[in-house]
Amino acid sequence: MMTLKVNGSDHQVDAEPDTPLLYVLRDDLKLNAAKYGCGLGQCGACTVIVDGEAVLSCVTPMALVEGKQVTTLEGLGSADRPAPIQRAFMEEQAAQCGYCIAGMMMRAQALLQRNRTPTDRQIRDELVPNLCRCGTHMRILRAVHRAARMMDEGSAASVGRGGAR
Amino acid sequence: MALSTRIGLAIVAALLAIGAAAFALVWRPAIAVIDPPNPETFAPDLVKRGRQLAAIGNCMTCHTVRGGSELAGGLPMATPFGTVFSTNITPDPQSGIGYWSEEAFQRAMRSGVDRAGQHLYPAFPYDHFARLTDDDNRALYAFLMTRQPVPSTRRDNELSFPYNQRPLIAVWKMLFLRQDGFRADPAKSAEWNRGAYLVEGLAHCGACHTPRNRLGAERSEAAFAGGEAENWQAYAINAQSSAAVPWTEEALISYLQRGWHAHHGVARGPMAQVVDSLASVDSGDIRAIATYAASLSGPRSPEQVRRGEAILAEAAKLQSAPAQTSTSTSSPPAASAAGEGAALYAAACASCHETGRSLPFAGIDLRLATGMRAPDPRNAANTILYGLPPLEGERSPIMPGFASSMTDQQVTSLLQYLRTRFSDQAAWSNVAETVAHARQAQAAFLETAAQPPNIAVNPPPRDEP
Numbered sequence: 001m002m003t004l005k006v007n008g009s010d011h012q013v014d015a016e017p018d019t020p021l022l023y024v025l026r027d028d029l030k031l032n033a034a035k036y037g038c039g040l041g042q043c044g045a046c047t048v049i050v051d052g053e054a055v056l057s058c059v060t061p062m063a064l065v066e067g068k069q070v071t072t073l074e075g076l077g078s079a080d081r082p083a084p085i086q087r088a089f090m091e092e093q094a095a096q097c098g099y100c101i102a103g104m105m106m107r108a109q110a111l112l113q114r115n116r117t118p119t120d121r122q123i124r125d126e127l128v129p130n131l132c133r134c135g136t137h138m139r140i141l142r143a144v145h146r147a148a149r150m151m152d153e154g155s156a157a158s159v160g161r162g163g164a165r
Numbered sequence: 166m167a168l169s170t171r172i173g174l175a176i177v178a179a180l181l182a183i184g185a186a187a188f189a190l191v192w193r194p195a196i197a198v199i200d201p202p203n204p205e206t207f208a209p210d211l212v213k214r215g216r217q218l219a220a221i222g223n224c225m226t227c228h229t230v231r232g233g234s235e236l237a238g239g240l241p242m243a244t245p246f247g248t249v250f251s252t253n254i255t256p257d258p259q260s261g262i263g264y265w266s267e268e269a270f271q272r273a274m275r276s277g278v279d280r281a282g283q284h285l286y287p288a289f290p291y292d293h294f295a296r297l298t299d300d301d302n303r304a305l306y307a308f309l310m311t312r313q314p315v316p317s318t319r320r321d322n323e324l325s326f327p328y329n330q331r332p333l334i335a336v337w338k339m340l341f342l343r344q345d346g347f348r349a350d351p352a353k354s355a356e357w358n359r360g361a362y363l364v365e366g367l368a369h370c371g372a373c374h375t376p377r378n379r380l381g382a383e384r385s386e387a388a389f390a391g392g393e394a395e396n397w398q399a400y401a402i403n404a405q406s407s408a409a410v411p412w413t414e415e416a417l418i419s420y421l422q423r424g425w426h427a428h429h430g431v432a433r434g435p436m437a438q439v440v441d442s443l444a445s446v447d448s449g450d451i452r453a454i455a456t457y458a459a460s461l462s463g464p465r466s467p468e469q470v471r472r473g474e475a476i477l478a479e480a481a482k483l484q485s486a487p488a489q490t491s492t493s494t495s496s497p498p499a500a501s502a503a504g505e506g507a508a509l510y511a512a513a514c515a516s517c518h519e520t521g522r523s524l525p526f527a528g529i530d531l532r533l534a535t536g537m538r539a540p541d542p543r544n545a546a547n548t549i550l551y552g553l554p555p556l557e558g559e560r561s562p563i564m565p566g567f568a569s570s571m572t573d574q575q576v577t578s579l580l581q582y583l584r585t586r587f588s589d590q591a592a593w594s595n596v597a598e599t600v601a602h603a604r605q606a607q608a609a610f611l612e613t614a615a616q617p618p619n620i621a622v623n624p625p626p627r628d629e630p
Binding site for chain 1: 232505508509511512513516517552554555557563564565567569570571575617
């Protein structure tokens with residue numbers, strides 16, 4: 001058994017140290033926002049935040065997350081109380097099939113936590129590891145800019161629980 | 166005349182002579198400014214040849230910074246003496262070389278002096294470019310002067326005393342700069358000589374692949390014995406090569422043209438930028454470079470060949486029966502450092518590096534990776550931390566970096582394990598220091614390099630000049 005800190009609470013999980021974090025999140029904790037895309041760290045659909053950094057959970061074994069804070073999309077906000085990044089993606093209608101969007105939001109969130117005023121170039125560079133096969137890239141870019149403005153305007157009330165720092 | 170007066174005069178005369186000699190050593194005249202030439206005055210064929218030459222010389226990589234215009238300079242280059250910023254070589258009159266005559270350009274290439282007569286730092290590899298023919302310099306000049314002029318803000322070098330004193334460069338040149346041009350070896354083939362001219366001159370391979378002395382000059386007695394660039398180890402490409410399978414001329418041609426070879430892996434770091442540049446070069450010149458480069462390591466020993474074949478046979482076994490999942494590699498308990506490294510390899514690396522699928526998109530069988538057998542773990546550390554970042558708008562191999570998820574200590578254990586498991590070489594020393602340094606040096610490199618250090622697979626044809 002090992003302790004996994006996810007979205008602010010501790011979970012006792014029965015996992016081998018070499019089990020990918022993604023499997024534990026989805027199969028054991030039923031947190032299904034992070035998606036299984038390629039399983040090889042090539043598409044970004046599985047992106048979560050670990051200690052403030054965007055991490056590909058499919059190539060991150062449990063041994064690497066012991067004692068660290070893991071944040072998934074569920075930790076940012078809910079359908080009732082969406083976080084700024086989630087509201088921005090909805091308002092820009094940035095999802096088509098939606099499979100990549102959780103990962104996109106998590107990587108964008110990690111960027112916005114360190115840089116509240118990213119340039120278009122910085123957003124593009126940051127999101128390079130995340131693929132979208134539908135082609136909503138321009139909307140995703142707009143959504144990240146919108147989220148940056150919302151977070152900058154200090155809509156503190158809608159910052160989700162779980163406190164991804 | 167009293168003896169003391171005569172001695173005094175002699176001292177004055179000696180000082181004047183020393184002064185005159187120093188002046189002659191250091192001083193170079195300015196070459197008159199010209200009106201920036203009309204691009205249409207250059208013959209298209211000359212410009213086209215200049216473009217090919219610029220690609221062989223890889224001018225773009227150093228003279229372009231992330232987010233800046235091509236050839237407009239500004240790339241910080243870390244040296245042991247401080248940081249040198251590359252210059253703008255577009256024909257912008259104020260900040261570029263728009264006022265430079267061809268004579269001024271020829272002089273800069275041959276002797277590292279700018280139009281105004283100022284000595285240039287040898288970060289600009291004129292110790293190699295001095296071997297270029299006037300004709301090739303003329304073509305390069307035509308190519309550069311027909312580019313879009315781009316104004317830029319000049320950044321001052323950040324060098325410590327005394328290295329910030331440009332007159333001292335004249336002394337460096339006296340010691341290390343040979344200006345006798347390229348001499349062909351009549352005993353060798355025309356192709357070999359063409360390759361020697363390119364490798365020793367314009368392509369300046371030794372600038373990275375030859376170790377440097379304490380004054381930053383290439384050690385000619387250790388030519389091609391391995392040097393460095395941007396905190397990447399530029400492997401030895403002479404007889405001391407660390408390659409698991411010995412390089413052949415055919416392998417080099419393929420590697421230089423495509424950026425990868427099944428027996429050696431994918432070019433990364435600054436070499437990825439080199440092969441990206443070479444993609445537009447005529448295959449004849451690539452063959453010539455490969456012919457000469459292959460000759461640098463001399464004939465392969467039977468033992469080297471046997472070892473290479475044995476490693477390839479092992480790798481072929483994996484290809485026919487790949488590991489099913491990452492967890493199928495039995496992982497020893499993670500209590501010891503070796504155990505931790507093995508567990509990390511099994512969990513984070515094996516799922517790509519043991520698939521048995523073929524390059525360039527799959528992970529290389531690490532027994533074949535030169536980085537595992539290299540004298541120090543720098544390149545492996547850079548790659549584990551930052552992976553192979555994808556190229557925008559291109560098909561490229563991708564490896565995720567682990568800088569965000571692995572601590573320095575974990576990367577260190579992993580490297581130590583990889584060295585034991587995938588090479589027959591002695592353990593690396595100072596691994597932890599190398600990892601800590603790689604973490605910040607690579608972050609800085611990735612931030613300033615004009616594009617991610619990765620290769621485009623089957624790049625689309627380039628625009629014509």
